[in-house]
Amino acid sequence: MGTVSDIKLIDEKGLRIDGRSPEELRPIKIETDVLNRADGSALIEWGGNKIIAAVYGPREAYPKHNQDINKAVVKARYNMEAYSVDERKRPGPDRRSMEISKVISEALESAIMVEQFPRAQIDIFIEVMQADAGTRIAGLTAAAVAVASAGIPMRDLVTGCTAGKVDGHIVLDLCKEEDNFGQADLPIAVLPKSGKVVLMQMDGDMSVEEFDQATGMVMNAIKRINQIQRDALKNKFETSTGEVGE
Amino acid sequence: MMKVREIVLPGDQIDLQGAKARYGLYKCGEGQFCSEYFGVLQKSEQFVDVVPFNGAYMPRRGDKVIGKVIEIGPSMWITDISAPYTSLLHINDVPWRTNAGDLKRYINTGDYIYAKVLSINEINESWLTLKDVGLRKLEGGTIVSIPSPKVPRIIGKGGTMVNMIKDETGTRIVVGQNGLIWIDGPPENVMLAISAIEIVKNEAHTIGLTDRIAEYLKSKKGEISGNSK
Known part of the structure; x- marks a missing residue:
């Protein structure tokens, strides 16, 4: 963020470096139940991002001192593969991925009905196989689909999107170049039915007006992304039966 | 195309039409109910339930x-x-x-x-x-596992489905409410029973399943006896 460069991120026509208009999303594809051993799983391809999310549980929380007598513990682990970025990422948890794991856990915990499973733990593994900006939000969006397909009771799905400031313009869903050389990045995740915000972070700076414009853009995009999540879950059951049927 | 029951997702508001919300719904506003699960909607005159596609078994007294x-x-x-x-x-x-x-x-x-x-x-x-x-x-036998929300489909109305699988395949079957199923009998019969259970598991959300399983078992049995001749 904020790295100075002379790359022109927005051209004279107002189009972005990858040819998108300011309020255009990158293509998103979600597939559910990609892993047999997990209770629920999802693969998301969001622009250049390729992320797999796997859900295990609820199961008894171990070690025992981690158990909560009132509710289940939601433990998400965001992990970037060594080969997911241009330059090899040193494997293992680091400050960034631990922070992202924490905010994703908290976002999902507000959607999952944790009070139904005292002493239990719900594990969510988010593996970033290819990163291209906006991985925390893409990972969370996939994780919400995986949790739903695991049959865990939820108040709502969780849907996220980013907005940012690039060359002085507010744009939706930053790509890698815009993220690296732009002025601000604002990932937001909400419960789409109620519009409650469950994750919001900001890197860089924006004025209040720009912030309002960015959040407005995200809220509009959430509806489209939520529809993709819903279709991904439903398709499995509506098409798979069509083949066997007649 | 097979007929599929109405699919709902977490957070979807459910129109109760005068019935009472029972399983898989939560109160999401004054007099409003929303689904907790990704599953199918089951409406009767008195109650509305959401039957999830997947999920852990939660023990209940007497199960x-x-x-x-x-x-x-x-x-x-x-x-x-x-x-x-x-x-x-x-x-x-x-x-x-x-x-x-x-x-x-x-x-x-x-x-x-x-x-x-x-x-x-x-x-x-x-x-x-x-x-x-x-x-x-x-003692003995084989254990297969299905998601516990699908157990009612394996049993069928008044046990029709499981009794039919038992009779047609000549196996002994015990179905646990938690989704574990014990099958005992000659190996090829057990395999046939497992394949029938697999179909019920994959198509639990469709209508007219018992008839299709009956047809499937009849055709499979025909194949086995046809091959041995």
Whole structure:
């Protein structure tokens, strides 16, 4: 963020470096139940991002001192593969991925009905196989689909999107170049039915007006992304039966 | 195309049409109910339920379940009933006179039991019992597992589905409420029963399943007898 460069991120026509208009999303594809051993799983391809999310549980929380007598513990682990970025990422948890794991856990915990499973733990593994900006939000969006397909009771799905400031313009869903050389990045995740915000972070700076414009853009995009999540879950059951049927 | 029941997702508002919300719904506003699960909507005149496609078994008092003994304590067997929590079987709740410390002689680790949930408390600790008719240690046989929300489809209305699979394949079947199914019989018959259960599992959300399974089993049986001639 904020790295100075002379790359022109927005051209004279107002189009972005990858040819998108300011309020255009990158293509998103979600597939559910990609892993047999997990209770629920999802693969998301969001622009250049390729992320797999796997859900295990609820199961008894171990070690025992981690158990909560009132509710289940939601433990998400965001992990970037060594080969997911241009330059090899040193494997293992680091400050960034631990922070992202924490905010994703908290976002999902507000959607999952944790009070139904005292002493239990719900594990969510988010593996970033290819990163291209906006991985925390893409990972969370996939994780919400995986949790739903695991049959865990939820108040709502969780849907996220980013907005940012690039060359002085507010744009939706930053790509890698815009993220690296732009002025601000604002990932937001909400419960789409109620519009409650469950994750919001900001890197860089924006004025209040720009912030309002960015959040407005995200809220509009959430509806489209939520529809993709819903279709991904439903398709499995509506098409798979069509083949066997007649 | 097969007829599919209405699919709902978490957070979807459900129109109750005067019926009462029962399972899988939560209050999401004044007089409004939303789905908790990704599953199918089941409406009757009195009640509306959301039946999830997947999910862990939650023990309820009186359920008959199949459990696997995973550990033996001085006076308890600790069993895995494929729920988020393990369940305990105390020596006072088995029909034999056992002495503490001698539990292995009756049920060893790795054995399966068909037991009833005796009690469950508010932090989901549960206890099993073997003291009731039909409850026993399951000797031999094969265990298959399905998601527990699909158990009612395996059993069918008044047991029609499971009885048909039993009769058509000539196997002995015990279905636990927790989604574990014990099948015993000649190996090829067991394989046939497993394949039928697999179909029920994959198509649990469709309508007219019992008839399709009947047809499937008839055609498979025809194939087997046709090949042997």
